Amino acid sequence: MSSQYPELKGFYHLRETIGSGGFAKVKLAYHALTGEKVAIKIMDKRALGDDLPRVKTEIAAMKELCQQHICKLFQVLETETRFYMVLEYCPEGELFDYIVSKDRLDEAEARIFFRQIVSAVAFIHYKGYAHRDLKPENLLLDEEQNLKLIDFGLCAKPKGGMENHLFTCCGSPAYAAPELISGKQYLGAEADLWSMGVLLYALLCGYLPFDDEKIPSLYRKIQSGKYDVPDWLSPESSILIAQMLQVDPKRRISIQQLINHPWLRKGFNIPCEFESKYKSTLDEDCITELAVHYGKTRTEMEEDVSKWTYDYLTASYFLLLEKKMKGRPVRLLQRP
Numbered sequence: 001m002s003s004q005y006p007e008l009k010g011f012y013h014l015r016e017t018i019g020s021g022g023f024a025k026v027k028l029a030y031h032a033l034t035g036e037k038v039a040i041k042i043m044d045k046r047a048l049g050d051d052l053p054r055v056k057t058e059i060a061a062m063k064e065l066c067q068q069h070i071c072k073l074f075q076v077l078e079t080e081t082r083f084y085m086v087l088e089y090c091p092e093g094e095l096f097d098y099i100v101s102k103d104r105l106d107e108a109e110a111r112i113f114f115r116q117i118v119s120a121v122a123f124i125h126y127k128g129y130a131h132r133d134l135k136p137e138n139l140l141l142d143e144e145q146n147l148k149l150i151d152f153g154l155c156a157k158p159k160g161g162m163e164n165h166l167f168t169c170c171g172s173p174a175y176a177a178p179e180l181i182s183g184k185q186y187l188g189a190e191a192d193l194w195s196m197g198v199l200l201y202a203l204l205c206g207y208l209p210f211d212d213e214k215i216p217s218l219y220r221k222i223q224s225g226k227y228d229v230p231d232w233l234s235p236e237s238s239i240l241i242a243q244m245l246q247v248d249p250k251r252r253i254s255i256q257q258l259i260n261h262p263w264l265r266k267g268f269n270i271p272c273e274f275e276s277k278y279k280s281t282l283d284e285d286c287i288t289e290l291a292v293h294y295g296k297t298r299t300e301m302e303e304d305v306s307k308w309t310y311d312y313l314t315a316s317y318f319l320l321l322e323k324k325m326k327g328r329p330v331r332l333l334q335r336p
């Protein structure tokens with residue numbers, strides 16, 4: 001296997017393919033130095049064709065977006081023919097499959113997931129990004145059933161901030177906002193809020209609010225803003241969904257209002273926190289373990305790690321930190 005991916009030899013032990021979408025293949029792998037599992041997204045440059053800029057967009061975004069509900073990027077490798085992105089492993093798969101397996105979620109369970117989705121989206125908006133492809137296939141579950149947002153290939157960081165308009169029509173039709181599919185200019189944050197309304201509906205109902213095999217009739221349904229309200233939806237759930245699925249983006253609820261919404265606070269009584277739980281200071285135990293392994297002083301190791309080059313050292317630091325956050329020993333497997 002590694003002969004096919006010589007660049008990974010000695011650094012990662014590749015295992016089975018765990019996902020593939022279009023131009024990318026995602027494989028389970030073990031990070032050799034820590035023994036931690038990772039997901040490696042492998043993209044062939046030739047197969048990417050015009051989609052090559054999407055990879056650059058995704059890499060640049062994921063380097064900036066370190067948060068507990070965003071799939072963590074650990075390392076980037078580029079060769080003549082390929083890109084590799086070493087990512088946080090989410091063993092419980094897509095939220096999409098979880099919803100299908102349960103038909104639909106009850107309000108309490110939907111609320112736990114939706115708070116995590118709001119946390120991730122509020123964070124990327126705060127950092128000046130719009131995701132633009134929010135859907136259950138792009139929300140993965142880690143071993144503690146926490147959601148991790150993936151696929152920033154279509155995200156946008158409008159120049160001059162989130163108040164500036166976007167033009168590209170993109171994302172998955174069933175989750176796309178009316179203003180986005182009507183070819184008008186739109187605000188990324190407002191389009192993401194619509195997609196989150198479709199997501200919440202899918203969590204609570206187990207099917208989509210707007211659906212049709214033919215794209216033109218799907219678009220008409222979206223632009224009508226009319227959808228079925230099943231009798232199992234509580235009045236509070238229906239009100240929140242209606243506030244998000246407002247055809248006029250100016251009447252649509254904002255992320256700031258959503259964070260404090262009574263439906264989201266029910267049973268929690270605290271707003272959705274979206275600040276990153278990742279500390280900006282370096283963890284001493286991880287630095288010490290790496291310094292010993294590489295035969296450097298702690299100061300030298302702090303300088304090297306602080307460059308955040310997203311090479312094997314960056315991955316080793318983050319994965320040691322993951323071990324620590326999961327209460328495992330902060331130890332590298334191979335001692336010098």
Ligand SMILES: [NH3+]CCCOc1cc(-c2cn[nH]c2)ccc1C(=O)Nc1ccccc1
Nearest residue numbers: 019020021024026039088089090137150151
């Ligand atoms: N719908 C998800 C299919 C698997 O894709 C991934 C899985 C993981 C993953 C799995 N475990 N941990 C992380 C991390 C990233 C991706 C991903 O970005 N896939 C993708 C996105 C756009 C185009 C092509 C592929």
